[in-house]
Amino acid sequence: MGYRVAVVGATGQVGREMLNILAEREFPADEIAALASSRSIGKDVHYGDDRVIKAKALEHFDFKGWDIALFAAGSTVAKAWAPKAAAAGCVVIDNSSLYRMDKDVPLIVPEVNADAIDGYKARNIIANPNCxxxxxxxxxxxxxxxxxxxxxxxxxxxxxxxxxxxxxxxxxxxxxxxxxxxxxxxxxxxxxxxxxxxxxxxxxxxxxxxxxxxxxxxxxxxxxxxxxxxxxxxxxxxxxxxxx
Ligand SMILES: NC(=O)c1ccc[n+]([C@@H]2O[C@H](COP(=O)([O-])OP(=O)(O)OC[C@H]3O[C@@H](n4cnc5c(N)ncnc54)[C@H](OP(=O)(O)O)[C@@H]3O)[C@@H](O)[C@H]2O)c1
Structure with a gap:
């Protein structure tokens, strides 16, 4: 059985790239949710070459039952929503700078310090560094x-x-x-x-x-x-x- 993955900021530069990479690498996802602001409700978002998903509003989304949330919508959105997604049992991987230096949040580059990932259990959040x-x-x-x-x-x-x-x-x-x-x-x-x-x-x-x-x-x-x-x-x- 595959994962249920939500991409927050799916209409942005990073979110769109995440969707491309999930499709390109054939990440074992059973379901993908493309989330953005309410301005983008219903917008077509590409997931690989041949699949299109309709964007949904983050503010109406329930993270319960979702396995992974890839956040790429900036620090303000992460501050408001990442703790809620994490509390619902969804592992958050955040691209903003908000959690990077938090001692309870591992800052991971898989090729460099994958071992540090265990620390995510403290808050159910993993941070990504600056590009x-x-x-x-x-x-x-x-x-x-x-x-x-x-x-x-x-x-x-x-x-x-x-x-x-x-x-x-x-x-x-x-x-x-x-x-x-x-x-x-x-x-x-x-x-x-x-x-x-x-x-x-x-x-x-x-x-x-x-x-x-x-x-x-x-x-x-x-x-x-x-x-x-x-x-x-x-x-x-x-x-x-x-x-x-
Ligand atoms: N660009 C990079 O190379 C890069 C690299 C590393 C990290 N980052 C970080 O990744 C994050 C996203 O960057 P980006 O370059 O992709 O920005 P972007 O192109 O401006 O896209 C922002 C995304 O966030 C969504 N968003 C904005 N306000 C929202 C809200 N209130 N609720 C839900 N979604 C909201 C936007 O949705 P709408 O389209 O509906 O407005 C859009 O999908 C930032 O934290 C940035 O610092 C960026």
């Missing part, structure tokens, strides 16, 4: 096993997909506006992103770094080794998909 941390620790893990890394200096060049649907729309609209000589408007990003790079992702902290940079430091320490020092510079670049 840049996730890919970096996969590369660091075998090096650390062989040679004990002391310090990492990293620069990331992150596509606008990391800022969700709104970030991708802004790059498209601004790029078009540049070519047709329309006025440019910054809504999602603090500066023009078309034909520009912005060393500012998430909010600025007191020490002048950004929260995105801070996440790379503390998340790497939680996943890999608290002794590793990380110095990160995170830059948003005018590329639609694919961080480097």
């Amino acid at each position: 840049s941390t996730a890919q970096m620790v996969v590369a660091l893990k075998p090096l650390h096993d062989r040679a004990r890394i002391k310090r990492v200096i990293v620069a990331t060049y992150q596509s606008v997909s990391g800022a969700g649907n709104a970030g991708m729309d802004e790059l498209f609209t601004q790029t078009r506006a540049v070519f047709v000589n329309d006025p440019l408007e910054n809504k999602k990003f603090t500066k023009q992103i078309a034909f520009n790079v912005i060393p500012h992702i998430d909010v600025f902290l007191e020490d002048g770094s950004t929260k995105e940079e801070w996440k790379m430091v503390v998340e790497t320490q939680k996943i890999l080794d608290p002794a590793i020092k990380v110095q990160a510079t995170c830059v948003r670049v005018p590329v639609f998909v694919g961080h480097s």
Whole structure:
């Protein structure tokens, strides 16, 4: 018998990718629920190449009887709904930053620290790291096993997909506006992103770094080794998909 899996944020960049991957990898799911805000009720959401599911509103959804909830709808939604899903017996895997540094919630990258997953039983919640941390620790893990890394200096060049649907729309609209000589408007990003790079992702902290940079430091320490020092510079670049 397969699992019943709910994807929260199924109409977003991450949720849609989750549905693609569940289908591509033939994850043993008997039933998939595509959940989003009430704005998206009835919207078609693709599950693989040949299946389409109608989106439902998270606010009317009952998690009882569902095995896994993949949350990809931001911290506010996770705060309101993840504990309810977890209390209903559904294992929550959350993509937002809300639970990442919670000591009762394991922060997992399967290729790196799958053993830490047992800790999920405390709250029935598992957290996923920031996208840049996730890919970096996969590369660091075998090096650390062989040679004990002391310090990492990293620069990331992150596509606008990391800022969700709104970030991708802004790059498209601004790029078009540049070519047709329309006025440019910054809504999602603090500066023009078309034909520009912005060393500012998430909010600025007191020490002048950004929260995105801070996440790379503390998340790497939680996943890999608290002794590793990380110095990160995170830059948003005018590329639609694919961080480097
Ligand atoms: N993009 C990335 O590369 C990336 C990487 C790692 C982690 N994350 C994290 O993953 C989360 C989602 O990011 P994203 O890029 O996919 O964002 P997104 O494209 O803006 O999508 C947001 C999703 O959340 C849903 N949503 C918003 N408010 C809701 C509500 N009140 N109730 C139910 N659903 C609601 C939206 O539904 P509607 O369409 O109905 O509004 C949509 O499905 C964020 O926490 C982000 O930090 C993103």
